Amino acid sequence: VIRSKQDRRPLRIAYGRIFHEANSYSPLKTERSNFEDFHFYRGEDVASLVTPSVYELGKVLRKAELTGFHSAAKAAGNIECVPLMSALAVPSGPLSQECFAWMRDELRGALERVGEVDAVYMALHGSMRVSGLDQAPEAVILADLRDALGSVPIAASFDLHANLTPAIVDHLDLLEAYRTNPHRDLYRTGRRAGRQLIAMARGEVQPTRAWRKLPMLLGGGTTIDFLHPMRGIFMHIKRLLMRRDVLSAHVCMVHPFTDAPDLGWAVHVCTDDNQALADSLADELADRVWKVRKVDLPDMKTPAEAIEEVRRSRVSRALGQVSVVDTCDIVGAGSTGGSTHLLDALVREAGDLTVYVPMHDPRLVDELWERSPGDRVESTVRGTPGLPDQPEVPVAGRIGVRTMTDFGRTVVLEHENLRIAVTEKPPGTLHPRFWADLGLSPWHADAIVQKFFFHYRLFYAPTSRRSIPVMSKGPSSLDNVRKRHFDEPMWPQSPISEWRSFDHKRRVATP
Ligand SMILES: [Zn+2]
Secondary structure, eight states, rough: OOOOGGGOOOOEEEEEEOOOOOOEEEEETTTTHHHHHEEEEEHHHHHHHTTTOOOOOTTTTOHHHHHHEEEEEEHHHSSEEEEEEEEEEBBBBBBBBBHHHHHHHHHHHHHHHHHOEEEEEEEEEEEEOOOTTTOHHHHHHHHHHHHHHTTTTTEEETTTTTOOOHHHHOOEEEEOOOOSSOOOHHHHHHHHHHHHHHHHHHHHHHHHEEEEEBBBOOOOOOOOOTTTTHHHHHHHHHHHHTTTEEEEEEEOOOOOOOOTOOOOOOOEEEEESHHHHHHHHHHHHHHHHHHTOOOOOOOOBBBHHHHHHHHHHHHHHHHOOOEEEESSSOOOGGGHHHHOHHHHHHHOOHHHHHOEEEOOOOHHOOOOOOOSSEEEEEEEEOOOOTSSSOOOOOOOEEEEEEETTTEEEEEEEEETEEEEEESSOOOOOOTHHHHHHHTGGGGSSEEEEESSSHHHHHTTTOOOOOOEEOOOOSSOOOOOHOOOOOOOOBEEEEOOOSHHHHHHTSSOOOO
């Protein structure tokens, strides 16, 4: 007897988020307070994040995965959404063991509180790390869920930069991930995961999956989804999704700046009850991805070359300022914002240019905080404590504005025409408002140093049409990745020509 939807009791589906992207080359640890100060909610407070009028993520994003999941549930009808927890901290070093133990306790506590459920959805990142833990923390989280819930369907969504491992994939029934870079589909990803999970819990589909793990760390050029060569791959995925029997298809291209032992790009395909099709589509997608491994990033400048280019960019400077992107110190990729290489070059060679530079140096903040604006100082910028291989940069000038910002105590140091904003916490400065609040108009700068790959462009579009990527030395330096040793052959370390003979072994979970 088939009962109508209304006759059935509502499906209880629990949902939550544990989200962090780690950079293993950062000397900073991510602690409980980094979550609590940024984004941490329990139970009903999570439910309040998914209402349309509320910003789900900080001041930045109104609708992300959990709002997407919630809207899928609402559209499906007869679903009771049961909030667990939501935790997110800005990318930084690995979690401390204490922090991760606390996070697991929180999740287990939340599962106990909600009692029996019919399914679970979790929004995860996939490039989390915990110091001293070889395994993917997400695999541990999913194992905790399995322990608590038995065989109920579990869906998780991931960042496009996730590192899929056997333990992650095997604990799941459904796997979703972003398909845009820069990421613009958080909401859609949560909604897709929600729709599929509901269909599975109702017995309407039978997710049947295949994945492949490639011995590949870098490739895909800029890896931007709408530019060559990744555009072709995402177009191919779009075509696959037009088939009724294909539920999802993804490429996960890892955050390369972690020490995960089993790092590597992966593809994942899910069909409706057709294993052979899932396998053949996964092979085909993997072949396409493997082909773009040799497409490298565009050339980057040395600090000296970049300074010369700023000097020559008269039109860009007249209309606003040049953005100088310190690609080795990207706070958005978990770096600290306290690499001193670029600053060293600016102090020595660019005194004639008005350049705004954010700089993480908590020791210098301590030293300068008691001084008054206008005081003359001679001091040394040393950047993030514990960051290896950084020059000490002597500076002499005046104290400018001293104030609290989103990045803790902040002091402006004026050295010739340079304006150095010395911050207590990593300066994730995306918005020109940061400088305006320090009394520094972005219009007056010849150049502003950016510590994001891309997102700053949204906010600087009116003043900056020119970006110069610079190579220095820091936690988001690709040199770290290229020099890393692996026991197994790995692209680009080894000139491997095919992926198949490495794939199978890497998909088998070690007990
Ligand atoms: Zn990402």
